[in-house]
Amino acid sequence: MFDTVLVANRGEIAVRVIRTLRSMGVRSVAVFSDADADARHVREADEAVRIGPAPATESYLSVERLLEAAARTGAQAVHPGYGFLAENAGFARACEEAGLVFIGPSADAIALMGDKIRAKETVKAAGVPVVPGSSGSGLTDAQLADAAREIGTPVLLKPSAGGGGKGMRLVRDAAVLADEIAAARREARASFGDDTLLVERWIDRPRHIEIQVLADGHGNVVHLGERECSLQRRHQKVIEEAPSVLLDEATRAAMGEAAVQAARSCGYRGAGTVEFIVPGGDPSQYYFMEMNTRLQVEHPVTELVTGLDLVEWQLRVAAGERLGLTQDDVRLTGHAIEARLCAETVSIKEGARGFLPSGGTVLRLREPEGEGVRTDSGLSEGTEVGSLYDPMLSKVIAYGPDRATALRRLRAALAGTVTLGVQTNAGFLRRLLAHPAVVAGELDTGLVEREVDGLVATDVPEAVYEAAAAVRLEALRPRGAGWTDPFSVPNGWRTGGEPKPVAFPLRATGQEPVTHTPRGSHTVTDDRVAVTLDGVRHTFHRAADWLGRDGDAWQVRDHDPVAASLDRAAHAGADSLTAPMPGTVTVVKVAVGDEVSAGQSLLVVEAMKMEHVVSAPHAGTVAELDVAPGTTVAMDQVLAVIAPAEEETA
Structure with a gap:
C-alpha cells in the first residue's frame, strides 16, 4: 500500500x-x-x-x-x-x-471510454445494446444536423469528451438545431476542452440506471448492483438511490453482466460506472449510454447498501491487490438515497432566474447527522462560494432497511440542513422527495422539469418577514441597566395621538419590496429567531440578513424606497439588463447604438460551467453597455440598458 x-x-x-x-x-x-x-x-x-x-x-x-x-x-x-x-x-x-x-483505469481505457463515439462502437462489438444515433467522429455542424433529421426529433446532442450533463442539449424542433449545436459546442469546449459532438435518439420518459463495476489488474470484474439516477434537471442528476425499484432480479443480473462485459471490452481497472437508458415501460429494453471511468458523485449509496468502501478498493486495486470477492459475495441490503446540495437560486418568481448558480460566504452551517444519515461535505463556516467551480457543495445521504425509511430520513435531514449566506436547493430537494410520484417510485428523467412549478417556493411566507422585522425591532431596543428613556423604546408611541405601529421596509431576494409591521410575539438570539403568528410558533436560524427553516433560506435586506425611486427615474422608460448570477460574460453580441428586437440574444453569462443567455426585454436601442467578453460580474450587476423603440405616430 x-x-x-x-x-x-x-x-x-x-x-x-x-x-x-x-x-x-x-x-x-x-x-x-x-x-x-x-x-x-x-x-x-x-x-x-x-x-x-x-x-x-x-x-x-x-x-x-x-x-x-x-x-x-x-x-x-x-x-x-x-x-x-x-x-x-x-x-x-x-x-x-x-x-x-x-x-483509476489506464490512460488507454480512459481515452477509449472518454470518447463516447468509440465507446459505443466498442461495447456494441462486445454485445452490449446501444442507443441509436450518429456514427463517426469529428462531424461538422451540417453533418450533425443531417444526422439529427435522419434520426428524427427529438434528439439529444452530447459532447463526446465528457459527461455530467454539461453541453447536452435536448432538441425537439429541427429549426433550432444550428443554435443548439453552437451552444453545445461552446459548453463542451469550456468544460472539456473538446467540442466534438454526437447526436442520439431521445427516448421519451426514460429512466437512467447505472451499474457500478469494480475490476482489478488480474482479470477479475464484478458489479455492485445498480443506482437509479432518473431524477434530473437539465441532464444533471439531483437525487440518486440504490437499488432501483424498477428492476427485478433477472433484469438486474442481465444489466450487471452487460456492464461487466463493457468493462472487459476496454480492459478496465478500478471503480467505474456503466450508464444505461431504460424505457420506463419496458426495463428489459436497456441501452448503453456511456461509461464513467472514475468514481461517481453518487457512489455513497452503493457503499451503504453493499457495505464496501469504494475509495478503499480503488486504492487496493491501484496498489496491485486482487479483488478478493466474487459476484456471489456481493449482497444489496436495505436502501440508500442521496441528494446533491448545490449553490443555487431556486425560484420561479423571476422566470429565468430559477435554478441559477449562487454564491456568497457561508455565515452559518449546520449539517445533518444521526441514525442512517451521512453527509459528504467540503463546507465550513466562512467558506467562500464563488462562480469558478462546480456548484455542488455537499451530499446528504440517508440509509434505511427499506425505501420508505430512507426517504423519510433524507427529508428530515434536508429540513435540518442550514447553509446561511449562500442560497441552496435544500428546500427544493425536500419537496421533491415528498412528491407522490417519487414516493411511489414512478420516476423518469423529465419528472423534475414537468413538476418544477409545484416544487419551488413562489412567495415568501409572512413568518419570514415577521422574523426579519423582529430582528430589526430587537436591534432598536435600548441596552443596559438603569433608567430607560421612554422615547427610545420602539413601541410606536407618539404625543397627542394614537400609537403608530413600527413598520420596516424590507426586500427579500427576487421579490418586490414590502413594508412589514410586526404583529406577533418574538424571541431573538444571536443565531435564532422565534415568532408566533396566529397561535403558530415559527423558529428560524439566522445570520446577518439571512433566515433559514426546513432547508429553505431567505436573505431579507432593508429597502430604501427613496433610492429605488431615484434609480427608476434615472432609467425612466428603459430596462436595465442585470446579471442573473455571479459569473463571467463570455459573449457580447451587440454594441451601444444597435437596434434590437424583443427576445433577441444580447449577451451570454457563464458561471459554474453553466451558460445563461440575456435577451432583450423589448424592441429598442442599446443605450448603455457596461461589459465586454471576460468581464466578471456580480449577481444583479447592470450589464446593459435597452431604451424602448419610439412608437410610430400616424
Missing part, C-alpha cells in the same frame, strides 16, 4: 477521499488554488500545496503543477476524485511517466 497519496481535487470529494486515506493510515496531500487557501479539504489533509491562482485552468487543471506538487511531497500515487482531470487520459499518462500511480 502507498505511504502518501496526492488528492488532485477540491471540495467534498477531496474531503471524502482524505477520510478513507486517514482510516487506512495513508498520508494525504491536498492541493489548492488561491480561492481555496482556507478550504476544508486543505485543513483536513496531512499536507497541502498551493498550485496556482483561482481559475481552474491555472490550478486544478494544470497537469504540470499537480505533478510538481506530488514530487515536492513525496507522493507515490494520485487520486483524481471526479471532475477536473479525473477522466483525462493525458493526465493519467503523465502520472505514469512521472513514476506515479494513477488511482
Whole structure:
C-alpha cells in the first residue's frame, strides 16, 4: 500500500477521499488554488500545496503543477476524485511517466471510454445494446444536423469528451438545431476542452440506471448492483438511490453482466460506472449510454447498501491487490438515497432566474447527522462560494432497511440542513422527495422539469418577514441597566395621538419590496429567531440578513424606497439588463447604438460551467453597455440598458 497519496481535487470529494486515506493510515496531500487557501479539504489533509491562482485552468487543471506538487511531497500515487482531470487520459499518462500511480483505469481505457463515439462502437462489438444515433467522429455542424433529421426529433446532442450533463442539449424542433449545436459546442469546449459532438435518439420518459463495476489488474470484474439516477434537471442528476425499484432480479443480473462485459471490452481497472437508458415501460429494453471511468458523485449509496468502501478498493486495486470477492459475495441490503446540495437560486418568481448558480460566504452551517444519515461535505463556516467551480457543495445521504425509511430520513435531514449566506436547493430537494410520484417510485428523467412549478417556493411566507422585522425591532431596543428613556423604546408611541405601529421596509431576494409591521410575539438570539403568528410558533436560524427553516433560506435586506425611486427615474422608460448570477460574460453580441428586437440574444453569462443567455426585454436601442467578453460580474450587476423603440405616430 502507498505511504502518501496526492488528492488532485477540491471540495467534498477531496474531503471524502482524505477520510478513507486517514482510516487506512495513508498520508494525504491536498492541493489548492488561491480561492481555496482556507478550504476544508486543505485543513483536513496531512499536507497541502498551493498550485496556482483561482481559475481552474491555472490550478486544478494544470497537469504540470499537480505533478510538481506530488514530487515536492513525496507522493507515490494520485487520486483524481471526479471532475477536473479525473477522466483525462493525458493526465493519467503523465502520472505514469512521472513514476506515479494513477488511482483509476489506464490512460488507454480512459481515452477509449472518454470518447463516447468509440465507446459505443466498442461495447456494441462486445454485445452490449446501444442507443441509436450518429456514427463517426469529428462531424461538422451540417453533418450533425443531417444526422439529427435522419434520426428524427427529438434528439439529444452530447459532447463526446465528457459527461455530467454539461453541453447536452435536448432538441425537439429541427429549426433550432444550428443554435443548439453552437451552444453545445461552446459548453463542451469550456468544460472539456473538446467540442466534438454526437447526436442520439431521445427516448421519451426514460429512466437512467447505472451499474457500478469494480475490476482489478488480474482479470477479475464484478458489479455492485445498480443506482437509479432518473431524477434530473437539465441532464444533471439531483437525487440518486440504490437499488432501483424498477428492476427485478433477472433484469438486474442481465444489466450487471452487460456492464461487466463493457468493462472487459476496454480492459478496465478500478471503480467505474456503466450508464444505461431504460424505457420506463419496458426495463428489459436497456441501452448503453456511456461509461464513467472514475468514481461517481453518487457512489455513497452503493457503499451503504453493499457495505464496501469504494475509495478503499480503488486504492487496493491501484496498489496491485486482487479483488478478493466474487459476484456471489456481493449482497444489496436495505436502501440508500442521496441528494446533491448545490449553490443555487431556486425560484420561479423571476422566470429565468430559477435554478441559477449562487454564491456568497457561508455565515452559518449546520449539517445533518444521526441514525442512517451521512453527509459528504467540503463546507465550513466562512467558506467562500464563488462562480469558478462546480456548484455542488455537499451530499446528504440517508440509509434505511427499506425505501420508505430512507426517504423519510433524507427529508428530515434536508429540513435540518442550514447553509446561511449562500442560497441552496435544500428546500427544493425536500419537496421533491415528498412528491407522490417519487414516493411511489414512478420516476423518469423529465419528472423534475414537468413538476418544477409545484416544487419551488413562489412567495415568501409572512413568518419570514415577521422574523426579519423582529430582528430589526430587537436591534432598536435600548441596552443596559438603569433608567430607560421612554422615547427610545420602539413601541410606536407618539404625543397627542394614537400609537403608530413600527413598520420596516424590507426586500427579500427576487421579490418586490414590502413594508412589514410586526404583529406577533418574538424571541431573538444571536443565531435564532422565534415568532408566533396566529397561535403558530415559527423558529428560524439566522445570520446577518439571512433566515433559514426546513432547508429553505431567505436573505431579507432593508429597502430604501427613496433610492429605488431615484434609480427608476434615472432609467425612466428603459430596462436595465442585470446579471442573473455571479459569473463571467463570455459573449457580447451587440454594441451601444444597435437596434434590437424583443427576445433577441444580447449577451451570454457563464458561471459554474453553466451558460445563461440575456435577451432583450423589448424592441429598442442599446443605450448603455457596461461589459465586454471576460468581464466578471456580480449577481444583479447592470450589464446593459435597452431604451424602448419610439412608437410610430400616424
